[in-house]
Amino acid sequence: MEPIFCTIVPPHVLDKLARNEDQALAEPARRTLERDAALRTRRRLETVSAIGPVPAGAPSDQPARTVYDAKHRTDLPGRKVRAEGDKTAKDLTVNRAYDGLGATFELYLKAYNRHSIDDSGLPLLASVHYDESYNNAFWNGEQMVFGDGDGEIFNDFTISVDVIGHELTHGVTFHTANLEYFGQSGALNESLSDVFGSLVKQYALQQTADQADWLIGAGLLAPRVTGVALRSMKAPGTAYDDDVLGKDPQPATMDHYVRTGRDNGGVHINSGIPNHVFYLVAESLGGFAWERAGQIWYDTLTGGELSTTADFAAFAALTAASARARYGDGEEYQSVLKAWSQVGVATNGGAAELPHQTPAPEGAQPPVHG
Numbered sequence: 001m002e003p004i005f006c007t008i009v010p011p012h013v014l015d016k017l018a019r020n021e022d023q024a025l026a027e028p029a030r031r032t033l034e035r036d037a038a039l040r041t042r043r044r045l046e047t048v049s050a051i052g053p054v055p056a057g058a059p060s061d062q063p064a065r066t067v068y069d070a071k072h073r074t075d076l077p078g079r080k081v082r083a084e085g086d087k088t089a090k091d092l093t094v095n096r097a098y099d100g101l102g103a104t105f106e107l108y109l110k111a112y113n114r115h116s117i118d119d120s121g122l123p124l125l126a127s128v129h130y131d132e133s134y135n136n137a138f139w140n141g142e143q144m145v146f147g148d149g150d151g152e153i154f155n156d157f158t159i160s161v162d163v164i165g166h167e168l169t170h171g172v173t174f175h176t177a178n179l180e181y182f183g184q185s186g187a188l189n190e191s192l193s194d195v196f197g198s199l200v201k202q203y204a205l206q207q208t209a210d211q212a213d214w215l216i217g218a219g220l221l222a223p224r225v226t227g228v229a230l231r232s233m234k235a236p237g238t239a240y241d242d243d244v245l246g247k248d249p250q251p252a253t254m255d256h257y258v259r260t261g262r263d264n265g266g267v268h269i270n271s272g273i274p275n276h277v278f279y280l281v282a283e284s285l286g287g288f289a290w291e292r293a294g295q296i297w298y299d300t301l302t303g304g305e306l307s308t309t310a311d312f313a314a315f316a317a318l319t320a321a322s323a324r325a326r327y328g329d330g331e332e333y334q335s336v337l338k339a340w341s342q343v344g345v346a347t348n349g350g351a352a353e354l355p356h357q358t359p360a361p362e363g364a365q366p367p368v369h370g
Helices: 011-018 023-045 092-112 161-175 183-205 272-285 292-302 312-327 331-343
Strands: 065-069 079-083 124-128 137-139 144-146
Touching: 011 023, 065 092, 079 092, 092 124, 092 144, 092 161, 092 183, 092 292, 137 161, 144 161, 161 183, 183 272, 183 292, 183 312, 272 292, 272 312, 272 331, 292 312, 292 331, 312 331
Parallel strands: 065 124, 124 144
Antiparallel strands: 065 079, 137 144
């Protein structure tokens, strides 16, 4: 399977916005939807070719970042404006993209001993200032791309480091479980990006689970919007309630699971359910969420047992099995069982059997920025 084209703003949000009577709000959303549709089609037709070679030999413990300026055009990657080790740029958007790539690299390296997206030191590339008033950010299988937003509904998409972590994690998922982007497997794909996107932010800020906001895209919504973010893992369905965007449709439990043919079967909507499970596990265990809770999810994603078409029940059983394999039958395993039960998904007691896991790396070093 080829890498999927993944955007941070769900189509249902842009659809709602595109139907607004105020053309100043509707037109950028329509153009964004059209651009996304064209890019998605192109992604299916193209074969993937990495921009820049993967370094030979043992992967480095340092990232290989390059940021480009698209200059409000759509030709990628654009003009190179900052490479690894270059001094800080005058453009804050460039620096935020550079730092976000670094923060994501640091989480995966320090917490999970993973060397970049593919675990082989893949260079991390990003283009900023994409198109005019482009209301999205995306991973296209090769690089990150950020719009500046329209300034009315959405701000600059480099503002939220968790958005960068989210999109790059789609690359991690492609190189590991490669979950199909439809229905429950697609919702798991989205949820894993939210989980590790949130962990990137928490790691960068050195926040414990009880200190974190558990929001995806905090700061992206412009002041006129009644809302705090695109999604809430702590309380799915509460991220926004706005006269233009409508109400956040994410469910927190299977009782409110949304059956729809849109958005690839609701991948951005029903991801609220496994998102909430991770929050519940992290909250129960306390401390730094990237350690035990994150380790369980990372083991599940990378362990080789996760089917490309896995549904919530299969993923639940594997997280329970991963918790038991690494930590035994203690509080980690019990927290996973309880959390899935709370949202209405059976784990079968973690019936999936996994090989014994090596211990997680001890401690975590502060992330390197700039």
